[in-house]
Amino acid sequence: MKPIIETTSLNRRxxxxxxxxxxxxxxxxxxxxxxLGPNGAGKTTTIKMLLNILQPTTxxxxxxxxxxxxxxxxxxxxxxxxxxxxxxxxxxxxxxxxDYCKPMYPTWDDAFCEKLLKxxxxxxxxxxxxxxxxxxxxxxxxxxxxxRPRLLVLDEPFSGLDPLVRDEFIRGxxxxxxxxxxxxxxxxxxxxxxxRLADWVGVINDGELHLSEPTExxxxxxxxxxxxxxxxxxxxPASLPANWLVPEMAxxxxxxxxxQFRDGESVNELRRVFPGASEPVISPMSLRDIFLALARxxxxxxxxxxx
Amino acid sequence: MLPFRIDLxxxxxxxxxxxxxxxxAVISGLMQPGDKFPSVRTLSQELRINxxxxxxxxxxxxxxxxxEVRPGIGTIVGKKPKATPxxxxxxxxxxxxxxxxxxxxxxxxxxxxxxxxxxHWNKLS
Numbered sequence: 214m215k216p217i218i219e220t221t222s223l224n225r226r227x228x229x230x231x232x233x234x235x236x237x238x239x240x241x242x243x244x245x246x247x248x249l250g251p252n253g254a255g256k257t258t259t260i261k262m263l264l265n266i267l268q269p270t271t272x273x274x275x276x277x278x279x280x281x282x283x284x285x286x287x288x289x290x291x292x293x294x295x296x297x298x299x300x301x302x303x304x305x306x307x308x309x310x311x312d313y314c315k316p317m318y319p320t321w322d323d324a325f326c327e328k329l330l331k332x333x334x335x336x337x338x339x340x341x342x343x344x345x346x347x348x349x350x351x352x353x354x355x356x357x358x359x360x361r362p363r364l365l366v367l368d369e370p371f372s373g374l375d376p377l378v379r380d381e382f383i384r385g386x387x388x389x390x391x392x393x394x395x396x397x398x399x400x401x402x403x404x405x406x407x408x409r410l411a412d413w414v415g416v417i418n419d420g421e422l423h424l425s426e427p428t429e430x431x432x433x434x435x436x437x438x439x440x441x442x443x444x445x446x447x448x449x450p451a452s453l454p455a456n457w458l459v460p461e462m463a464x465x466x467x468x469x470x471x472x473q474f475r476d477g478e479s480v481n482e483l484r485r486v487f488p489g490a491s492e493p494v495i496s497p498m499s500l501r502d503i504f505l506a507l508a509r510x511x512x513x514x515x516x517x518x519x520x
Numbered sequence: 521m522l523p524f525r526i527d528l529x530x531x532x533x534x535x536x537x538x539x540x541x542x543x544x545a546v547i548s549g550l551m552q553p554g555d556k557f558p559s560v561r562t563l564s565q566e567l568r569i570n571x572x573x574x575x576x577x578x579x580x581x582x583x584x585x586x587x588e589v590r591p592g593i594g595t596i597v598g599k600k601p602k603a604t605p606x607x608x609x610x611x612x613x614x615x616x617x618x619x620x621x622x623x624x625x626x627x628x629x630x631x632x633x634x635x636x637x638x639x640h641w642n643k644l645s
């Protein structure tokens with residue numbers, strides 16, 4: 214399937230800082246793509262380049278088949294965007310905001326808009342400045358969903374929202390699954406919210422993309438491996454295979470994350486390094502645990518390269 | 521709310537768990553032939569799962585004959601398949617696998633597990 218977002222060696226500098234380095238990835242149409250990374254990793258900078266709010270220093274991005282620098286009203290009318298720090302015209306009521314946005318979108322669906330307002334319990338005649346943060350985010354989502362965008366871009370939509378509002382928000386964005394064309398690109402530092410929603414995952418850290426692949430393949434290649442090392446092993450060997458992440462040892466018990474799991478081969482490799490090892494217990498991992506293992510690996514690598 | 525019980529666990533593929541939960545509900549009679557089955561959107565909203573996964577599961581259940589498409593209504597539960605004891609025991613597959621994995625973690629032997637199962641079985645009968 215043709216990608217709806219495609220970037221090639223995307224770079225962005227701010228002064229002497231590289232906020233985003235050599236980002237190359239593609240988002241297939243019809244997917245929910247989770248763009249994950251710790252705070253400050255470059256997620257918002259990337260999204261701003263995708264939507265032509267920021268210009269890339271070098272490299273390029275194509276959205277809906279168009280270079281991001283050439284995005285015009287025709288493309289923007291098919292893209293929904295809700296960000297953590299969205300500024301809304303606070304003096305307007307919810308209804309006024311809707312009336313203000315509607316003329317910009319030829320595909321605006323009044324019935325869908327009213328349904329969303331009702332599901333979100335949004336008071337149409339209250340001024341935005343008098344709404345809670347959760348209510349404001351929901352108002353922003355209504356005005357980004359009501360025209361049934363082909364692409365919905367969400368930048369850290371859940372931060373600071375209570376669980377009920379998060380749930381309403383997710384139900385709202387999933388309303389799009391009723392239409393024939395939809396893609397959701399969602400950035401987050403909190404994996405729990407997107408664990409089962411995302412069928413594609415991109416992980417960015419310190420401006421660099423560490424992976425971009427289907428959730429299914431991630432969950433096939435990552436395994437937690439636990440075994441007893443045997444009495445002759447008193448500490449972890451200094452050099453271990455690079456595909457073993459976050460190895461730890463407590464007493465005789467060794468635990469590590471195998472990032473290139475293959476039936477049989479992985480165990481053979483284990484036996485080569487730990488000849489006296491017990492039969493290992495190999496368990497599949499949640500997306501959260503995979504992300505944590507990667508994040509801990511990044512931190513370790515960053516700290517040791519600084520030292 | 522969904523017309524069947526499911527408690528998604530991490531690790532195992534969501535689609536397998538969902539197919540299993542629906543089969544269990546149909547064979548045990550919790551869902552009856554002709555009952556309306558939830559849409560892709562409802563399944564994904566209620567379980568917070570990817571709509572493509574929900575779509576895949578519904579398509580698989582239709583091709584197996586457990587669900588049927590009724591134009592204008594949507595998807596309904598199909599005629600109750602006559603489940604053989606073999607098929608019914610297959611439904612236990614996931615639970616058995618889980619038990620075996622846990623037992624192996626505890627470094628138990630197969631005899632220990634069957635004895636434990638027998639004990640519980642006798643307690644309940």
